[in-house]
Amino acid sequence: MQVKALDQRNASEAQPLAGLAAMPMALALVESTTPRELRLRSRQLLGNSLGLAWVECLYLDSSGRWVGRDNSEARFNCDEFSHPYAHAIRTGKPVTLGVGEARTRLDHPGFQAQIASLSGDLRLHVRPLRLQDSSREWLGVLAFVTEAATLMKLMECSDFVAFEALLCRLWSRLASSQGERQKSAVLRDSLAKLNDNTRRQGLAAKLASDLLGNSIAMQELRQQVIRAAETNLAVLLQGETGTGKDLVARAIHRFSARAKAPFMAINCAAIPESLLESELFGHSKGAFSGADQAREGLIAQADGGTLFLDEIGDMPLALQAKLLRVLESGRYRPLGSNEERCADLRLIAATHQPLREQIKQQRFRADLYYRLGQFPLSLPSLSARREDIAFLAEHFVADFCAREERSEMGITPAALRQLKERDYPGNVRELKNLIDYACAMTPAGVDIEALLLPSDTASGADSATSEASGTLNKINDLRQAVRDYEAQLISQRLLYYGGNRALAAESLGIPKRTLSHKCQLLELDAK
Ligand SMILES: Nc1ncnc2c1ncn2[C@@H]1O[C@H](COP(=O)(O)OP(=O)(O)OP(=O)(O)O)[C@@H](O)[C@H]1O
Incomplete structure (x- = not known):
């Protein structure tokens, strides 16, 4: 499809096989794998075979608001009629004007830069390229500059019409398969992410049976x-x-x-x-x-x-x-x-x-x-996730019962409160040991009592002192405070001696009978 070939049009009609000269061009277009490659090849083929002074194949972006050039940052806004591409896209019709006229009438700096070196006698022709099977959707524009005579011949040339039709058809297909590919890549990506997240969540759930805590x-x-x-x-x-x-x-x-x-x-x-x-x-x-x-x-x-x-x-x-x-x-x-x-x-x-x-x-x-x-x-640390204490404590109680083959036991609300409030410098290990000890000290079939839990001894002298002075400030009933203190002391001593009242009494310097009596009064041996 060379200019010379256009001149020989009549001759080629007499020799039908001459039309086959367009076949290598068609083949070159068909081999494009992306819309971008197709545009670049079209430009090259048209420029080389027709000897055009200048040729551009621009794409319309997916928003339909601007046309752009491959390998360039240049963009032409379709709402500005300061360049011929907007006219072609907005009217859906080809635009033809002289380069000189375009210089004076259209003041888009990017467009002016494109035609700056071209002779004013030449003709500029811009054709909107239609999306296949669509009446008002555009892929982009084909623009070229040539002599008026060549342009006229080209407009009458059926090979050129076929070339444009092939370009639009291939572009539409490549764009849609690229879109499909992009969509399926995005889908594949999000599916993989979803699978990954689901798999990770499954593993984290498995881990939750060892590494306990819902915080x-x-x-x-x-x-x-x-x-x-x-x-x-x-x-x-x-x-x-x-x-x-x-x-x-x-x-x-x-x-x-x-x-x-x-x-x-x-x-x-x-x-x-x-x-x-x-x-x-x-x-x-x-x-x-x-x-x-x-x-x-x-x-x-x-x-x-x-x-x-x-x-x-x-x-x-x-x-x-x-x-x-x-x-x-x-x-x-x-x-x-x-x-x-x-x-x-x-x-x-x-x-x-x-x-x-x-x-x-x-x-x-x-x-x-x-x-x-x-x-x-x-x-x-355990103190940074106190909300896990009750859950951990209950788990450790169940664990103890299963290990020691004991019947189920629970924790009284008072004991749970005490557990939640105390300090754990030894963290989960300390809580676990505490529960094991309390379980061992609690008779079968009975819930763990607050007083059976060893008091918070390891939190250090300083904090003990400040806690003690805080507690002292809150006392407003001396008798009750003394009773509480006595109860705490006795239960702690009983725990220390594994429930042996004789040893506990001896360590406190009181007869065993007195201790038993106090236990009764303070309801320490209620269970
Ligand atoms: N999140 C948890 N869920 C269940 N048990 C736990 C948890 N954290 C700790 N434990 C239990 O606490 C005890 C101490 O845990 P571990 O030995 O892993 O702690 P550590 O940080 O390595 O302690 P150390 O620094 O003293 O070696 C173990 O019996 C362990 O099973």
Whole structure:
């Protein structure tokens, strides 16, 4: 479809096979895989074969408010009639005018820049390109500049009409399949996200039977555990004693891809410094006196699985450097060995100490701290989630009964109130021990009484003093206050002596008979 070919139109009608010259162009268009590629090819084909002075194929954006150029930021607002594209799109008809006229009549700076270098004698022709099967929906515009004679011939050329029809048809199809593809990609994406979220929620629900608590803090912690389990990152667990760091470490392993491989744990504070290195790295035969056998360390034993280093803050500095090397290079050397070994493990470390403080005091390596904390997890103290106390207490009571094969027992409202109000420096561990003790002290078939719960002794002298002075300020009935104090003291002493009244009485310096009498008066032995 060259200009020359247009001149030879009549001749080609006499030779029908000459029309086949348009076939390579059609083929080139058909091979486009995106609307953008199709536009670029159309421009190139038209420009080359017709020798046009300038040609553009612009697209109408999905809002229908502007037309844009590929490979350019330029946008032409269709509500401004300062360029010919708006005229073509808004009227749905081709626009033809001289380049010189366009220079004076249309003042859109972007459009003026497009035609700036063209001769004023040439003709500008802009055609709206219609979406297939639609009367008033537009894909964009085809615009070109050529001589008036060429333009006239082109308008009468059936190959050009066929070219435009093919361009519109292919563009419509590609746009709709691209839209479909985009839609299905978005759908696939959101389905995957939905599946992921559902799967994670399912796992978090499973975890809730081990890592108990319905508070927001615990729900968030369970979500984070599942997220951590999905990765291979080193995890640093920070939390007060008894908050469940060990439980969390095991859960991360159990829910991870390494679940079938070993979970090895060591408490760095519980092993003498001299032994810790060989425990971790292993040793060869004769590595030190007494090493009559080569021994695998925990790093080797945890191969493919997880190594849990509890109380990492107590690890000696020299060993910290060696551990860092394992983490950075995946290699280590057992004590007394010349051979390096490969380590394939996920490391989980835990501490109740503020490691940043330790770093300041140069007792912990900053580089190791950052390497360990690829996935930091903070465990909430029990006092930060008091709403979980009743649920935990009831769970531990049921647990005790099942373990000890005792009939079911409950907790009286007064005891529950006491449990909710007291302090737990030992966190969940303290609550669990407290419940175990109270269960053991409560006769079968009876609910746990408030006075059977040991009082809040571990909260420290300072808080005890301030609490005591707070309580003293509230006293407005001396007799009742003395009665309460006496009842508390006796029940505590009874608890201490496992319910043995003789020992409790002796420790308080009163006869056993007097104690029994007081118990009756104070209703301590009602059950
Ligand atoms: N969220 C929880 N749900 C159920 N039990 C818990 C929870 N948190 C802690 N526990 C229980 O409390 C006790 C202490 O937990 P764990 O040993 O995991 O705490 P820790 O933070 O590792 O303590 P430490 O720092 O003293 O080693 C365990 O019996 C554990 O089962």
